[in-house]
Amino acid sequence: MRCRMKYEISNTRNRLAARGAALAIQVGLLLATASPTAFAAARCHTGDGAEFSATVPAIAAPMPSAVWHLSNGLVVDVVGEESLRARLTTRDGVPIIPLDGGRYLPVITDVADPDIYNKGDGAFHAFPEHMVASALQAVTHPYMHVRLTVYILPYPRRNILVSSTSGTEIFLSPHVLDIHPAVGAYIVAHEVGHAFHNSYLPGASPRWDAYRRVRGITDPYRFSETASHAYRPREIFAEDFRVLFGGELAAFGGRVENPELAEPRTVQGLEAFFLSFGGTVARAPEVVATSYPNPFNPETEIRVELPYEARGAGVSVRIVDVRGALVASLFEGRAASDRLVLRWDGTDRRGTKVASANYFAVIRAGNARKTLKLVMLK
Numbered sequence: 001m002r003c004r005m006k007y008e009i010s011n012t013r014n015r016l017a018a019r020g021a022a023l024a025i026q027v028g029l030l031l032a033t034a035s036p037t038a039f040a041a042a043r044c045h046t047g048d049g050a051e052f053s054a055t056v057p058a059i060a061a062p063m064p065s066a067v068w069h070l071s072n073g074l075v076v077d078v079v080g081e082e083s084l085r086a087r088l089t090t091r092d093g094v095p096i097i098p099l100d101g102g103r104y105l106p107v108i109t110d111v112a113d114p115d116i117y118n119k120g121d122g123a124f125h126a127f128p129e130h131m132v133a134s135a136l137q138a139v140t141h142p143y144m145h146v147r148l149t150v151y152i153l154p155y156p157r158r159n160i161l162v163s164s165t166s167g168t169e170i171f172l173s174p175h176v177l178d179i180h181p182a183v184g185a186y187i188v189a190h191e192v193g194h195a196f197h198n199s200y201l202p203g204a205s206p207r208w209d210a211y212r213r214v215r216g217i218t219d220p221y222r223f224s225e226t227a228s229h230a231y232r233p234r235e236i237f238a239e240d241f242r243v244l245f246g247g248e249l250a251a252f253g254g255r256v257e258n259p260e261l262a263e264p265r266t267v268q269g270l271e272a273f274f275l276s277f278g279g280t281v282a283r284a285p286e287v288v289a290t291s292y293p294n295p296f297n298p299e300t301e302i303r304v305e306l307p308y309e310a311r312g313a314g315v316s317v318r319i320v321d322v323r324g325a326l327v328a329s330l331f332e333g334r335a336a337s338d339r340l341v342l343r344w345d346g347t348d349r350r351g352t353k354v355a356s357a358n359y360f361a362v363i364r365a366g367n368a369r370k371t372l373k374l375v376m377l378k
Contacts, residue, residue, distance in 0.1 A: 064149075064371070066129070070137050075147040081126040085154040086323050095155070098324070106158035111176060115161070120176025127152050127172045127188075131181055135188035138247030143277055146199050148192070163187050165194035182249050189246025193238030200277045201237075211237065214269045216262075230258035240264040244271055287363050287370035295375035297346070298353075302330070302372065304340040306365050313366030317342055319374070320360050327359060335365070346376055 065080035096104040111119050149169045156173045163173045170191045217223040239256040243264040254263040288305040317331040330342045361372040
C-alpha cells in the first residue's frame, strides 16, 4: 500500500534547541500531516519504496561514491546524490531511478508536484555527505558491527516521501529547505536503529517479546505494527536506539516520538537489553579481485578469488560505466574452481571499442559482491 505523506514546515529554526522534542523540527523537515505530534516526522514505514519490473533494463547496482570504515565498527557503502541523479530516467513517462535486480525508485523531481504539500524554497535539499558521516560516527553502541548501504536521494520517492530503512539499506530523503545538523543526526540515528533491529532482531525473533516487557508496551492492541506510527514497536525501538546510542546531537534531550512513553534513559533495564546484543552479525563472504594492467590499453586481465562460502554459487562478472549501464558481460555461470582469470579487451557487447573513461567490474558470487575500478586510456 502506498503511503501518501506530504511535506510540511514546522515552526522557526530557533525553537530547535529552546523548546525540546515537541517543537524541535527545523524549517524544511519532512512531516506527516496526520501525525499526532511534531515527531511523527520521521517516516511512514520501513521499506525501500522500490517497485519491480522485468521491463526495466538490467542494470548493475549503483557504485558507492565512498566506503566509510568508521571507528565505531560501522562499514558504510555510500551511494551519493550525484550518482543517483545521474541515473535518473523515465518509465512510461514517470521519473525513476533504477537500482539493481529490476528494482527502481519512482521519484518526484519537481517541488510543484501536488504530493509535495509545502514547497519550501522551491527546491529539494539532499543530506550533505559530511552530515551523514558525522551522524553515523556518533553512534556509540559497542556491537554495531554492521555493513550499511546509505542512499542519499536527490529526490523523494513517490511511494515513501520520507527517509526509511529496508534491511541494512538506508534511504535518506531530501527536504524542502536546508537540513539542520540536529535534524539530520536525529533521522540518521533513527534509521540506524531500524538497521540494528533488522540485523539482530529479525522479523519473528522471540526477543521482541522481551523488549516489549522491558519497555512496557505489552498490550498487543495498543502497540502493534498496524497501529499509528508512534505506537509501532519497531518505531519505538528505533527511537530508543536513537536516544541511547545515537549521540547527544541526535538525542534531542532524551525524548521520543510517543509523548506517552517514558524517556529511554529512565526505563530500568532498557539500555542493558540493547547492550545484550553482543558479537558480530554474520557478514557476507568477500570476493578478492585485482586487475593488471590498470590503467590499461587495449586490454586488462581480471583475477577473481571466490570465498569458500560462495563456491558453487552463481557467479557474474560484468563491466559497467559510471552511470551503472551494462557495457559487457565477461562471465555468467558457476565457477569450476575458486579462481577466475578473465580478460576484457575494452569492447562493449557489440564489439565496439569503448571510449577512454572510468569503468567498473561488478563481481557477484552468491551473496558476495565486489566492485573493481578500471581505467581505459587511449
